[in-house]
Amino acid sequence: MTRINTNVPSLVAQNRLQSSNADLQQALTRLSTGLRINSGADDPAGLIASEALRSEVTSLGRAISNTRRASQIISTADSALGQTSNLLNDIRGLVVEAANSGALSDEEIAANQLQIDSSLEAINRIAQTTTFQGRKLLDGSLDFVSSAGSIGSLTDVKIDQANLGNTGRIDVAIDIKAAAQRASVSVGDSAFNPANVDPSATNTVATKTIDIVVGGETVTITGNADFASVTITDDTASNATATATNTAGAVEITFDSDSNPSDVQDVLDALNGLEGIVATSDGAGTGTVVGGDAAALAATSDGADIGLEVTGAGLDDLTVNYTAGTDADVVATFDAATNTLNVALGTTTTNNTLTNIKSKIDALTDLTAAVVDDAGDPLTGFDDLTVSTADLPAEATGTKITAGLKDTLVFQLNGADGAETFNFGAGTTVAQIKAAVNLVSDSTGVTADDTGGLSFTSDAYGSDALVNIEIISEGAVGEFESSLSSSRQTGVDIQATVNGVEASGDGNTFSINTATLDLSLTVTEGSSTDFTFSITGGGALFQLGPDVTSNQQARLGIGSVSTGQLGGVSGRLYELGSGQAKSLTNDVNGAARIIDEVINKVTSLRGRLGAFQATSLESNLVSLGETLANLEEAESSIRDADFAQESANLTRAQILVQSGTNVLSLANQNPQNVLSLLR
Numbered sequence: 001m002t003r004i005n006t007n008v009p010s011l012v013a014q015n016r017l018q019s020s021n022a023d024l025q026q027a028l029t030r031l032s033t034g035l036r037i038n039s040g041a042d043d044p045a046g047l048i049a050s051e052a053l054r055s056e057v058t059s060l061g062r063a064i065s066n067t068r069r070a071s072q073i074i075s076t077a078d079s080a081l082g083q084t085s086n087l088l089n090d091i092r093g094l095v096v097e098a099a100n101s102g103a104l105s106d107e108e109i110a111a112n113q114l115q116i117d118s119s120l121e122a123i124n125r126i127a128q129t130t131t132f133q134g135r136k137l138l139d140g141s142l143d144f145v146s147s148a149g150s151i152g153s154l155t156d157v158k159i160d161q162a163n164l165g166n167t168g169r170i171d172v173a174i175d176i177k178a179a180a181q182r183a184s185v186s187v188g189d190s191a192f193n194p195a196n197v198d199p200s201a202t203n204t205v206a207t208k209t210i211d212i213v214v215g216g217e218t219v220t221i222t223g224n225a226d227f228a229s230v231t232i233t234d235d236t237a238s239n240a241t242a243t244a245t246n247t248a249g250a251v252e253i254t255f256d257s258d259s260n261p262s263d264v265q266d267v268l269d270a271l272n273g274l275e276g277i278v279a280t281s282d283g284a285g286t287g288t289v290v291g292g293d294a295a296a297l298a299a300t301s302d303g304a305d306i307g308l309e310v311t312g313a314g315l316d317d318l319t320v321n322y323t324a325g326t327d328a329d330v331v332a333t334f335d336a337a338t339n340t341l342n343v344a345l346g347t348t349t350t351n352n353t354l355t356n357i358k359s360k361i362d363a364l365t366d367l368t369a370a371v372v373d374d375a376g377d378p379l380t381g382f383d384d385l386t387v388s389t390a391d392l393p394a395e396a397t398g399t400k401i402t403a404g405l406k407d408t409l410v411f412q413l414n415g416a417d418g419a420e421t422f423n424f425g426a427g428t429t430v431a432q433i434k435a436a437v438n439l440v441s442d443s444t445g446v447t448a449d450d451t452g453g454l455s456f457t458s459d460a461y462g463s464d465a466l467v468n469i470e471i472i473s474e475g476a477v478g479e480f481e482s483s484l485s486s487s488r489q490t491g492v493d494i495q496a497t498v499n500g501v502e503a504s505g506d507g508n509t510f511s512i513n514t515a516t517l518d519l520s521l522t523v524t525e526g527s528s529t530d531f532t533f534s535i536t537g538g539g540a541l542f543q544l545g546p547d548v549t550s551n552q553q554a555r556l557g558i559g560s561v562s563t564g565q566l567g568g569v570s571g572r573l574y575e576l577g578s579g580q581a582k583s584l585t586n587d588v589n590g591a592a593r594i595i596d597e598v599i600n601k602v603t604s605l606r607g608r609l610g611a612f613q614a615t616s617l618e619s620n621l622v623s624l625g626e627t628l629a630n631l632e633e634a635e636s637s638i639r640d641a642d643f644a645q646e647s648a649n650l651t652r653a654q655i656l657v658q659s660g661t662n663v664l665s666l667a668n669q670n671p672q673n674v675l676s677l678l679r
Contacts, residue, residue, distance in 0.1 A: 004674050010667035017660035024653035030646045036638075046638045053635035059546030060628040067620050070542040070554075074613040077137045077558060080130040081606045084561055087119045087126075088602060091576065092595045098584040099592070113584045117577055120563050127562040140560030145538035146172075148521075153529045155569055156509075156522035159557045160608055162535050163516040165550050170517060170535045173499055179528035180461040180494040180508045185469055187454040188483030192404055192430060214253075215264040215287025221251070223277045244270035246277065263288050276385050308354060309372045310341060310361055332360035334367060341367065345388065355383040404429040407475025413437065414468035416460055417445035426475060430454045442589075458491055461525060462507030465491030494523070515551070522569070544620050556612060561602065568597030 029038055036046075094112040098104065104112075130138045144159040162170055209222045210230050221230060223246075230251045242262040244253045251274070253267060264287040271279035310320055318339050325331055325344030329351045333342045341361070345352045354371055361369040371379050404427040412421045420440050424433060430450045437448035437456065445459045446467055458465035468488040471481040493505035499517070503510035508527070511520035523529075538557065545552025559565065563574040570593040575582040582590040 004671045007667060007671060009670060010664060013660060013664035013667045017657065017664055020653055020656035020660050023649065024657050027646050027650035027653050031643065031650060034643075050635055050638045053631050053638070056546060057628060057631050057635060060624055060631065063544060063546045063552075064621060064624045064628065066543045067617050067624065070544070071613055071617045071621075073132045073135075073137065073540070074609050074617065076132050077130065078606055078609055078613075080126050080138055081561065081602060081609070084123055084126055085599070085602055085606065087123055088595065088599050091116050091119050092592075092599065095576075095584065095588060095591045095595055099588050101588075109584050113578055116584070120574065120577055123566075123573070124562050127560060137558060138561045140562070140565060142540040142556075142558040143538055143560065144535050144555075144557040146533055146535045148172075148533040151531045151533060153523045153527045153531060154521060155524055156520075158520040158559070159518075159535060159539075160513075160520070161518040161557065162539060162555055163550050163553070164535065164537070164539075164555060165516075168537060171499075171532065172517070172519075172535065173530075173532045174496060174521070175530050176494065176496045176523070176528045178492070178495040179526045180505070181492040181526070182461055183458040183465040183467040183489045183491040185456045185467045185487070185489050186485040187456075187480065188485070189453060191406065191454075191478070191480040191483040193406060193427075214267050214281075215262075217264045217281045217283035217285070217287045219264065219267060219271075219279055219281050221271060221277065221279045223251070223274075242266040242270045244274055244277075246274050251277065276382065278379070278382065307372070308358060308361070308369045310367060310369050330357050330360050332357070332364060334364045336366075349386060349388070352386050352388065353383065354385050354387065357387075358383075404432075405478065405480065407478030409474050409478055409480050410472040411474075411480075412470045412472060413444055413446055413456065414466060414470070415445035415458055416464055416466045418443045420444050421472070426478075460491065460507060462491045462493045462505070464507065544616070546624075554612070554616060556609075558609070559605070561605070566598045566601060567594060568601065570594045570597055573598050 030036055094116055098109045098112045101109065127138045128136070130136065136142075144162055146157070146159065148154055148157040164170060209220065211218055211220050212230055212232070213219070214232075230253065232253045242253060244251060244267075246252075251271070253270065263285070264281055264283065265285035268279050268281055268285055271277050310318060318341060320341045320343065322343050322345065325346055327344065327346060328348040329346045331344040331346075334340070335342070341364075343357060343361070345357075358369040358371065361367055371382055405424055407426045409424045409428070410421065412419055420437075420443060422433075422436055424436075430453075433454060434448040434450045437444075437446065441447045441459065445465070446456050447459055449455050449457060456467050456469065458467050466488075467490075469484060470487070474481055491507070494508055494510050495505055496503045496510045498510075498512045498519070498521075501512050501514060503512050508525055509520060509522040512518070539555040540558060542554045542556065543552070544554055563577075564572060566573040567575075570590065571582055573594060574580065575594060576591050577583060581587060582594055584591065
């Protein structure tokens with residue numbers, strides 16, 4: 001159909017040309033900007049995803065910048081702490097040198113003290129002047145704020161990291177399940193001669209002992225000085241039982257062997273009824289006395305002793321003096337300065353019994369008395385024996401029996417700090433062993449104690465504490481090795497939980513390291529007291545992640561390194577200054593202990609900061625960098641133009657525009673063909 005009012009081919013050509021021009025314009029735009037998405041119309045979903053990725057990329061870039069800044073701050077603090085460590089090492093060398101007082105003059109020690117004072121000033125200056133963009137790093141302003149200082153049983157608190165979260169505080173509850181313990185080895189009493197016979201002195205009364213045969217049994221008769229002989233006769237008057245009398249030192253036993261035969265027990269009863277006489281039988285006392293036993297027996301003894309044994313535990317040799325007193329009753333006094341017991345007998349003879357004398361001695365401090373025979377064995381039956389000054393020696397002295405080792409002993413004692421070998425002879429006392437061990441306790445870390453017996457105890461607490469006793473040699477009768485409770489013992493670390501988390505114990509120190517809390521606490525020696533405190537602020541807060549949330553932040557505590565704050569259980573660093581308690585002239589040993597604790601604390605702080613820098617910061621940089629690269633790649637794949645594709649699109653669009661233009665020109669010429677029809 002030929003029409004001139006509507007040029008359909010031209011309209012079609014125009015539409016195609018317009019579309020080709022749009023494609024050409026789009027290709028030119030993408031090639032000129034390098035972006036596939038230049039407006040929301042290009043790819044709405046892609047634009048949303050791209051913008052979200054761009055936001056994350058921006059945040060990651062800032063997180064990387066923050067991490068680098070934090071690393072720079074840690075490096076600055078570490079550099080200053082390194083100088084502090086150098087100064088502390090110099091101080092330690094000066095302390096060790098000053099301990100050589102036998103070779104150094106007072107002037108040299110004073111010069112060392114001046115150097116220490118100068119180093120202490122330098123340490124304080126470092127603590128106050130170490131800054132990063134105006135922020136002081138080592139003056140304690142970056143340490144955590146807590147209420148732990150009010151806990152009496154806490155001796156040291158170190159809060160390394162804490163996530164205070166949205167509330168800005170952490171409540172810390174400590175539950176100590178078991179206190180730390182020292183290592184200890186005890187020695188039983190069997191290793192030593194008994195102390196309760198040191199010393200002893202025995203005063204004696206002359207006595208007689210006679211053995212006779214009665215009813216087939218041996219009867220032993222013991223009496224005082226008035227007892228000289230024994231006679232046995234028959235009683236033809238048929239007495240009911242045996243009788244005994246003592247006339248002028250002659251003991252006569254009369255019994256009926258006819259119609260009322262006596263037995264040995266009857267004889268014993270009769271003899272024991274006499275004052276100052278004790279009779280015993282080697283049998284059951286039931287033998288029957290027959291006529292054959294009625295032979296007269298006259299006998300005398302070669303003598304025996306009976307009297308009081310006086311002992312005084314822990315005293316030197318004891319001297320006992322007996323005198324005729326002027327009081328009616330016995331008077332006993334003790335002179336502790338000369339270890340002399342004075343006994344004045346009473347003017348009333350009936351008061352001068354062994355029982356009464358014993359009671360007067362027992363009433364004195366540290367002295368006791370007992371009735372014994374000449375062998376020192378306890379005797380009964382003579383308590384009421386009355387004595388006079390003639391019965392007792394004017395002076396009785398005892399030989400000191402030393403309570404000590406039963407035989408020679410050589411052993412090596414090992415502690416956490418070192419070992420020492422000890423060589424003791426037989427008779428060495430507990431006190432002497434204690435003194436020898438304690439003399440070198442600073443070299444072994446073990447202290448001896450004789451309270452309630454001999455024991456060896458470590459100075460330190462925990463599993464690192466050690467008491468090890470190795471017997472090198474011991475005499476044949478020695479019992480030291482067999483009486484040891486153990487040859488080796490270690491201490492026990494404290495067991496505790498922090499907010500329900502099982503803590504790692506080391507002596508009296510325990511610590512935890514969780515995502516929200518990293519702290520170390522030290523309690524007083526052997527403490528088992530539970531407590532609570534709160535962390536309410538402080539610390540250096542570092543934003544390490546792209547999101548402002550607590551789990552992408554780290555709050556690090558950096559305590560003060562001034563001389564007033566550095567220290568431990570032995571004291572503070574400032575005490576090493578002139579005129580202070582631990583100066584070189586006042587306590588060089590205490591100064592050495594303090595400086596060792598301070599060096600350990602500063603070294604620990606440097607290690608902790610270095611670990612945070614190496615593990616947390618450096619690893620965070622690597623992780624953030626890799627994440628940033630991945631996100632940028634993802635964002636590029638969504639938004640950036642593919643130049644190869646867009647170049648092809650441009651060429652295609654250019655060709656289509658040119659061809660469309662030519663086609664449109666031809667289409668516009670079609671109506672002119674109508675004129676040929678009208679000719």
